[in-house]
Amino acid sequence: MIPAIEKASLEEIKQLQEQKLKQTLEYLSGNSPYYKALFAKHKVDIRSIKTIEDLQRLPVTTKTDLQENNDAFFCVPMHKIIDYATTSGTLGNPVTFGLTDKDLDRLAYNEAISFACAGIQEGDVVQLMTTLDRKFMAGLAYFLGLRKLGAGVIRVGAGIPELQWDSILKYNPKYLIAVPSFLLKMIEFAEANHIDYNASSVKGVICIGESLRNQDFSPSVLAEKITGKWNVQLFSTYASTEMSTAFTECQQLKGGHHHPELIITEVLDEDNKPVAEGESGELTITTLGIEALPLLRFKTGDIVKLHTDPCLCGRNTMRVGPVVGRKQHMIKYKGTTLYPPAMHDLLTYFEAIQNHIIEISTNDLGTDEILIRIAAKENTEELLTQIKDHFRAKLRVTPKVEFAPADVLHKLVFSPMSRKPTHFIDNRN
Template structure:
């Protein structure tokens, strides 16, 4: 089943022609409207007219997350503020958020690609879609919501949290599709069992799980506990949000909606890699109006497969993300950069604080502990004073990361150093 068969199954030669046409228009558009890109292209002595087909994309400059941060909040927007009808944001590397915007047309594209994605996961106008992704600045909730609405399914916008209530609603409102992070899906499955419900009394058929990497092991566990078929969905707010790509029934990778998001896989020297080779995933937004991005480096590592899928879709499939090019962690679906912890400690005035992040998984939920080495000026003879410092660090980390973190104060020089540098991250999760 397709949502937009004409596009989803279009011949690759036609798809390429469409991409070429859209890229040429995009380059002209950003050159005229976004000084950041005009400057970058001028520096490369590149004019919009030099881009004649999608093959010329390799001539274009890259965009990185830091560019969005440096132009915080709206510096890279290509449209007048009045044309922006929605803003979302995610946490950035140094406390500044990565802000993204959408015109009415952008929201239409997002709903379209999400509708295609949910259709891959079996959603039809008869479905009931339970959205347990967070609604808010995070793109997960609204993305799934608008896609399901576009299909004409019933949407239950539960948002995240309160698992007992989630279980009741899943059962009583007879949801057929669940959208949330894979770890939360596993947790819901566990809760259903603990509450003594029988999964046979639920109507679930499929689950659309993303925003964090997960294993095949976790997939089978979720499929078993929730009695549904699980689909991996991928997206990032910079490109549009969830719905950049999704698995189809064939389970042979995630279809990238290439008429809107052009994917490249690049090697360490930014050389294009062939299908099947693992490299950095880079996206160009072919149709975005508010925040068009040229060759945005996701830092995610994976493969691409441009052969036609058994499902009939011609859009390239990306493999599961196998790693990151930077030190970003994904904890409970939230992006965490170790430098954010350092920034918080520095802002609190503690002298060269050494810290270590320990990520684990308990009951299928990510846990994060931050060990902070005691600095001389943290110490007091009064226990309550030291405890309030620990409390304060936790609160500040929560406000920066949006994540509850256990803070543990440890003795100076107790965090192991390797070649003089403290080991910043210990990830005990199996599927990192």
């Protein structure tokens, strides 16, 4: 199930995107109060924007813009909204996204071709280990996509290893959709309860919310810990509510494939200019074919690198590499630039660490301070020394590390108000 456009030539892909960009600009100009005002303020003649390169003449949209002007981004009357979703904003309050009936169809199409990219086929049974409630878009998107693909869905929801295993052993799913760190808890429960997990029906896992790859696409420590015990194939996927689009790995495991019929991607530097090919920058997207709340040059806050070399799967679309980090989460510590994913991966290396949280604050000098709180099997000075030495060797700096009660950290990491584990808290001024 590879859409023809994804196997087309690069010139044909560009032509399609430019045609859809023209339609998007006309739609925004006619229906979006926010973009109408933006075009007027900057004296933008949308007829002059004809190519992907011309996008650079348009202003970017930030998460703060979206939060401060949420209602003005809607392009349809509220009676056309079929589903309401929310995502976090930069100013504390969540941002509301509405989806029309056509938007839900587009969401289903996106997930269907994304799951097919990872190898899920009609008739496969998939266990959905994430929530469909609390106004999260992801769980609904997964369900709609699997339904469109013709796969069976077991809606178990998040957490509770015993319930997950009961369902796996009863319904024999071929794939799971899960947060990868939770798979370690699945393995731990199986071993404690004499479940032969390598003899189970599960062959692959679509992993959400946490990175599985290093920048060279080699497996992360987390991925190696899982596959070192459980013989399953792990597929990484990257998406966000704002995009209503996913970038999912194919069998080659070399980055998430772009769906050019759904989204235009740019990678920008600090001055909102395109980075050189092969360089990292902030992923900036323009959504295509969305009715309720389309976005133009929206800065996601995620630092990524694009890969344009041909993929052996036959798709000619570019691929998004592993997220380096979130721009707003960048840490300057003792002269070194750090991102939480790198620290998270180092902590996952230690078998003795059961859970962790990285807290960033501003010290008396006005610079970034790092505190890592860990729950460990045994609280020993030797472990603290090993962790600090490992940080010094890999990242050239040593943050403050202290032990914390396991139950306290568990409540912070697995908040009922988040569909993903929270391993990073930013308390900076």
